[in-house]
Amino acid sequence: MSRSVRAVLGTSVVLGALVTAAAAQGASAARFAQPAAAAADSSRAAMQDLGRQLFFDTTLSQPVGQSCASCHAPAAGFRFPDSKVNQVFGVATGAVANRVTARSVPTVMYSAFIPKGPPFAHLQLAAAPPGELLFIGGMFWDGHAATLEEQATFPFQNPNEMNNVAHGMGSPEQVVRKLAASPSAEPFRRVFGVHVFGLPTHAIFADLCKALAAYERSEELSPFTSKFDAYLMGRATLTPEELDGLRLFTGTVDGKSSGEPWVKNAQCAACHGLEDDMSLPSLFTRECYANIGTPRNPTNPFYFMTDPASNPLGFNPDGLDFVDLGLGDFLYPLNELPPGNEGPGSDGNGDWLAANGSVKVPTVRNVDLRPSPDFVKPYMHNGVFKSLKEVVHFYNTRNLTDAGEVFDLTAPDPYAGLLGTPLWPPPEVNSPTAVANAQGFPAIEGGLVGNLGLTDEEEDHLVAFMQALTDGWFPKNPHAAEFLAAVQGP
Numbered sequence: 001m002s003r004s005v006r007a008v009l010g011t012s013v014v015l016g017a018l019v020t021a022a023a024a025q026g027a028s029a030a031r032f033a034q035p036a037a038a039a040a041d042s043s044r045a046a047m048q049d050l051g052r053q054l055f056f057d058t059t060l061s062q063p064v065g066q067s068c069a070s071c072h073a074p075a076a077g078f079r080f081p082d083s084k085v086n087q088v089f090g091v092a093t094g095a096v097a098n099r100v101t102a103r104s105v106p107t108v109m110y111s112a113f114i115p116k117g118p119p120f121a122h123l124q125l126a127a128a129p130p131g132e133l134l135f136i137g138g139m140f141w142d143g144h145a146a147t148l149e150e151q152a153t154f155p156f157q158n159p160n161e162m163n164n165v166a167h168g169m170g171s172p173e174q175v176v177r178k179l180a181a182s183p184s185a186e187p188f189r190r191v192f193g194v195h196v197f198g199l200p201t202h203a204i205f206a207d208l209c210k211a212l213a214a215y216e217r218s219e220e221l222s223p224f225t226s227k228f229d230a231y232l233m234g235r236a237t238l239t240p241e242e243l244d245g246l247r248l249f250t251g252t253v254d255g256k257s258s259g260e261p262w263v264k265n266a267q268c269a270a271c272h273g274l275e276d277d278m279s280l281p282s283l284f285t286r287e288c289y290a291n292i293g294t295p296r297n298p299t300n301p302f303y304f305m306t307d308p309a310s311n312p313l314g315f316n317p318d319g320l321d322f323v324d325l326g327l328g329d330f331l332y333p334l335n336e337l338p339p340g341n342e343g344p345g346s347d348g349n350g351d352w353l354a355a356n357g358s359v360k361v362p363t364v365r366n367v368d369l370r371p372s373p374d375f376v377k378p379y380m381h382n383g384v385f386k387s388l389k390e391v392v393h394f395y396n397t398r399n400l401t402d403a404g405e406v407f408d409l410t411a412p413d414p415y416a417g418l419l420g421t422p423l424w425p426p427p428e429v430n431s432p433t434a435v436a437n438a439q440g441f442p443a444i445e446g447g448l449v450g451n452l453g454l455t456d457e458e459e460d461h462l463v464a465f466m467q468a469l470t471d472g473w474f475p476k477n478p479h480a481a482e483f484l485a486a487v488q489g490p
């Protein structure tokens, strides 16, 4: 991430902490300010309804016209709704013309279940070799916001998103002023009290983010109504293709962790974890971070957004040299080390947290939800891939050449002396410690990612299975409310 974007985000991190502290004060002040007759309706349902209205409110950006939903559109599975931009750029366009985000738009669906950040180290999860650290938790591709409430403070103030910026800093004042004049002001008063706009700016801003987070924790965004959920409940039969996809995804005959091994294992569930039955939510992510060796996205316009005069807070000072270190950009500074800490100046162990290039494992629920079959969705943190087939083919063949050779990404020059041509460009961040299965061990020997030995048909079956993860296959899942009750905020 560029230094100037980092500077802005750094400001917001501090603001995030402030508003969290202020939130409690704001809430109690609002209670005291209430005349009994006009008691605010701060029930969860009212808060979620308000949050929905705010999520779609296009008057809170600078210039006006961009809402959260402008980038996180329900019809695209709460991701970017412009097929052409997705195809060509892979990242999102901002409220200001000619500005883009550095990264692609992740889904907001099921984000209610992402554990609180900052990413913390776990020893020995299923996906990690013994003794290896796995980081869990936090919002954004690199976990740089702790909670949904804190996350919501960022897009309003990001120059490349909703752009409420003044005097070289993100400006909650600007957001709050717009909110007070917006169509959402009246519903906002109904939830937070008639005098809410008399509160200090930071308290109002905190309430705004609180309502957005409440919406994000509503059943609308985590309905658990895919064909796969119906299958888990014994109410649907998977097609032979979908069933084969489930078997490959999990490596077992019945798709359950304890099941008999299937003839092949694509090892997907190691990171995109699911549960054996409906007693626990299958989130299709273990909420951890990994570097799977995704190539850079050469058509990301962020590479060319290098003009400090037009965008002093959000330009990319590195130009074509921009490298997204993901977790390595956030976790090392958190430990008072330089971003991407390696070599001299480090503790001498290089990328010792294996953080560089690691990004959060996204859920694959609704990964195929799109408004029409020909609508393009971009995949991965930088939007480099444009179809699920391409994603699966990448997992299958990352370490292969067109001559069938397997190369080792930890070799000093992995591409030296090859007879064939590598099927994929090199990883954006080829950290020898962080890239999953950098050596390219075959999946039958336990290798995750890179050399899965799948046929073309089997790749299609994995896609078919992921297509069965689109919500809306049946109207309501009786378990959803109970799953969500466990993750409601304060």
Ligand code: HEC
Binding pocket: 055, 066, 067, 068, 069, 070, 071, 072, 092, 093, 094, 095, 101, 102, 103, 104, 105, 106, 107, 108, 111, 114, 138, 139, 140, 141, 142, 148, 151, 152, 155, 156, 160, 161, 162, 212, 216
């Ligand atoms: C200009 C497009 C844009 C707008 C507008 C926008 N977002 Fe995002 N959103 C993104 C991008 C890009 C990311 C990933 C950024 C990153 O990881 O650094 C993201 C990430 C998120 C995440 C993190 C999801 C996860 O899996 O960690 C949440 C939650 C979210 N946005 C909610 C919102 C809310 C709430 C709003 C409105 C206040 C909003 N977004 C407005 C583009 C946008």
Ligand code: HEC
Binding pocket: 106, 107, 127, 249, 266, 267, 268, 269, 270, 271, 272, 289, 290, 291, 292, 294, 359, 360, 361, 362, 363, 364, 367, 378, 379, 380, 381, 382, 388, 391, 392, 395, 436, 448, 449, 462
């Ligand atoms: C080592 C952990 C790991 C394994 C194993 C794994 N994934 Fe992933 N998956 C990730 C990470 C991390 C990302 C995001 C990578 C990025 O943005 O560069 C991702 C991204 C994806 C995406 C894109 C989602 C999006 O929102 O852009 C899909 C689809 C996907 N994986 C499917 C699969 C399938 C199918 C398999 C099995 C063949 C699999 N994954 C195996 C970690 C893993």
